[in-house]
Amino acid sequence: MDARTTLAIGLGAALGVFCLARPDVVLRLSAFGATTPDRTGRYGDDGAASSRATWVVRALGAACLAVTVYLAFA
DSSP states (O other), X not given: OOHHHHHHHHHHHHHHHHHHHOHHHHHHHSSSSOOOSSOOSOTTOSOOOOXXXXXXXXXXXXXXXXXXXXXXXX
């Protein structure tokens, strides 16, 4: 296994675990979950993310882990 594949496995596993463990933080760091309709509050003070958005982030985290497992065993 070359260095690029090893790095991809490490970064993919870290991203997947982070998305599964803390989807609310991932949404707050992204532009996907941080939009406010009135744009009057401070950035990030718009409350909790919707449950649908957190499930989307968890699904993306699971997909990252699936690709990581595929790369590790291929």
